Amino acid sequence: MKQQNISFFNHPLFWIMFAFIGFTILPSKALDYGLFDSTSTEIWDSMGWSTFNLSWLWFLPLLLFPVLPKLIKNDIKLCSYIEITYIIGLFLFVFISAIITKTSLGYSIMILIVSLVALMTNAVANLKLMQGDKFVIASLISIILLIFFFIVYPTISIFIPMFFENGQFVPEQVVTIIQQPYIVRVIGNSLAVSSTVGIISTFFGLAFALYTTRIAKRTAFISKIFSILPIVTPPFVVGLGVTLMLGRSGYVTNFLVEHLGFSSNWLYGFTGIVIAHTLALTPMSFMILEGALKSIHPSVEEAAYTLRSNRYQAFSYIIFPLLKPALANSFLVVVIQSLADFSTPLVLGGSFDVIATQIYFYIAGSQLDYASASTLGTILLAFSLAIFVIQYLWIGNRSYVTVSGKSYRGEVQDLPNGLKTLIIFMLSFWVLFNLVLYGSIFYGSFTVNWGVDYSLTLKNYQLLFGQGFSDGAWPSLIQTVIFAASAAPITALFGLLIAYITVRREFKGKKTLEFLTLLCFAVPGTVAGVSYII
Template identity: 25%
Template sequence: MHDRKARRFFRRWRPFGKAWDIWSIVTLISFAFLALFVVYPLLSLLVNSFYDEAGKLTLDHYRDFMQLKYYYQALFNSFKISLLATLFAVMIGLPLAYLSTRYAIRGKGALHILVILSLMSPPFIGAYSWILLLGNNGVVTRLLHSVGIPFTSIYGWQGIVFVFALQFYPHIYLYVSGALRTVDSSLEEAAESLGMPAWRRLFTVTLPLILPTLSAGTLLVFMESFADFGTPMLLGQGYKVMPVLAYEQFVNEMGGNLSMASTVSALMVVCSTAVLFIQRYVSTRRNYATSGMRIVKTRPLSKGMTRLWTAIAFAPVAISLLPQATVIFTSFLKRKGPVFHRGFSLDSYVQIGYKVQKAITNTFSFSLAAMVVIIVMGVAVSYVLVRRASRITAFLDGLIMVPYIIPGTVLGISLIIVYNKPPLILTGTWIILVIAYVVRKISYTVRSSVGILQQLDRSVEEASISLGVPPLKTFVKTTARLMIPGVMSGAIISWVAVINELSTSIVLYHGATATISVSIYSEVFSSNYGTGAALATILSACTILSLLAANWLSKGSKTVI
């Protein structure tokens, strides 16, 4: 009796105004997954921040955060570093984008590729590299001291801002250069014909036209800087920011303060969301649109000016790539313990073969497991978002993007709060790491899959179905195959982000589930720079190869990543 009622209910239920089918099930499974591993953990994190260690309802943690300088100073520090890093990233990325799109400098293709390569290296590896160069006993530090130039080290908030600016300016460059290429030249030409000087045209015509795109780039830089854990932890030396504070409250030597860690994490979520809404308000307050029919042509330069501006364009790119070159070079130096010596050897690589081999295996096995889920779920969800568009699927799209703006430490702490007790204990297992990677990085694949699917004409699917091929088989045999270039390019970006992930891994890993990024962090803190450099080189090599694969797969397709 009950079985018949259940079957009758599902036959009648039409959640999308259509008959119940496989895509309804996909949508429900997606909502269930996000509810279990995004909504429920974050709500539990928020609730947990209102209870003390004895389980009593209280606002003491928020009061302590607002009253004690040790806590609220970390929030001020986070905003200070994020705002300064964003400002300097704009000061580097915006002129570089304008120079490469408006003037005929040499090597634009190489410049574009090198900028992307500098972006793909994780910030904490950049921080580690700058320690080798500008640390207390760094190569450049010793050189400066030898010629009488006073320089302390890169440690402190200035060093954090420096690393962030060089790491994240490519976001500004990529966003702005794309926007500048679509600006209608007639507007700038009209302003020029009215006698407006070039600098004024830039600020009154060009910049307002690209403001929405520029604000999106600055938001991304701010979010990345605000959420990063590795760089402040390596370079801060006591300079507290919110991700570091949340982590230290969670793993305190005296047993940790989970309630205060939850409070700090909840405030980080509030701040990230507030910044997102502010950015959207600023970008939509004024609406500038152009036809894009007349694209601005690059201006020719004299031979001397071409050389000068080319050198100026490549200068910040060369500096931002210096950390990767330093890591690779250092990994081949001879060493005895933590001390480097003259000459080259493979000692560092030999040592990681028996010291942290498990971390390498973990990184690639966990990442591959996550990628299987990301690709399958990303393709299925993107089809629902595009082909079954509705308010429900729009809400699903929003939920998928929520982890994108949440710091990794926050997600890690929230998952531990929920899944460290019955009925489902995942803490300390590899499963919780894979789930966290899927939740954090699936948005790249979804966005690229949506982009490629929007280009595919529905008539191909309709023709297949009209010939009697079932919808699911049509999707697998036809649509999914056509989506492969866009899906794989986005999936490789997800792969790169997963293998480089530190903020989530550092919170969720157990001794046996350490990854390469966690091992690099541990080796640097224990002054084993050679081993750390070898591991970082492996990670950088995987990143570069993945980027080349993504570039090859995306040829001929316009993916949205």
């Protein structure tokens, strides 16, 4: 009985019925307010069978699928190739026709895609590809579709508005936009910020990595806690803490204004963004460099000392060269993240505009300008992809491996005294600054009016959480938790599938799939948002 059920699921008729059931009970066109918040009239109009429309042409070709094996009875391989070609053609027809007619895809189309994936899985399995493992085949097809829909196609679509104005092809407008002095300044601002943050974060990350691996005996946990703490904190919260400390009403700013003659607006702009980004991105650099330092065999240093090198020479000519790929990797990763960040420049940027915030203002501002937003998004994407390609092709293919003839691990050698003192001072400053930063956020939630009245009160929490679940902070908090809880298992599942497919299986195009998967890390969130809107 169980075997019969399994064979029924493998039969094309099951998936054809599954697709038509979806066509019958689910909308074929997207609903503006979702399935549960739309009116009955809106749901009726979105059903594919309510009128004769394009969606009929998407589902009816499935009826020809059971006929294909009967036309070619004796050649299973040829039949499988025809089925695969037929499915790919139907998929492309659905996708291209929806784009041309500007038809939004509803829930029943998701069911159709699932059915097509299942039918293609059976056809590919009949060819004995991937050893005929249907789980692996279905996973690979699903991964390819996800990469296409959520990475490749959105990335390509961002180029389209650059060359069109009011529906007309105007390629010269790209040059006009790029030549604007304001656009040039915004691009320069972004590169200046990201490069500065990359250098500073890598410097701090190296210092903390050296402390945990070469200096600390019992206090390594302190460095690890305060080095990683900002990475679990959203950049927006880091920007808020910096504002409370160093903003116009910050106690540090008040001291600087009264005693050192600083301007009360000194934080907003290049300085504030660099400070906040350094706090948020140094942990990323620390984790990269700590792993690199732990992989360096201590026997290499011992060999240097036996050749009468001092500690400065051993660090400068042995340790530092071995860290070059990790340092470059750290710098490039931080630069990408700094370029892509949107929230921190929005809070601390002031009149200092960067690419990410300017894209947002072009879309959500008073003057809607998709062409300029698309152009800036393309420039931001080009910078990120260039850095990503350099990291992937250049650093990824260079080998900095230490070789020793014995398994003897050796003792980790001390750093030069001057370097140790500098690192301890930097770590102490970092720990103190973070304690004050997070303390300001916590204490500020209990104050009457930050910068004016520091009296303690619980009214802030009562205002946010004391008005029931439908008012105050509860709705946004609940929605945030729901979104995170929904995205986490889906992300973990597909991440596990991608890792399993790319590591444990061999197939043609494996490197391309791996590169496209990692490409989502290089595509800035702002660019992805713009492409989804477009």
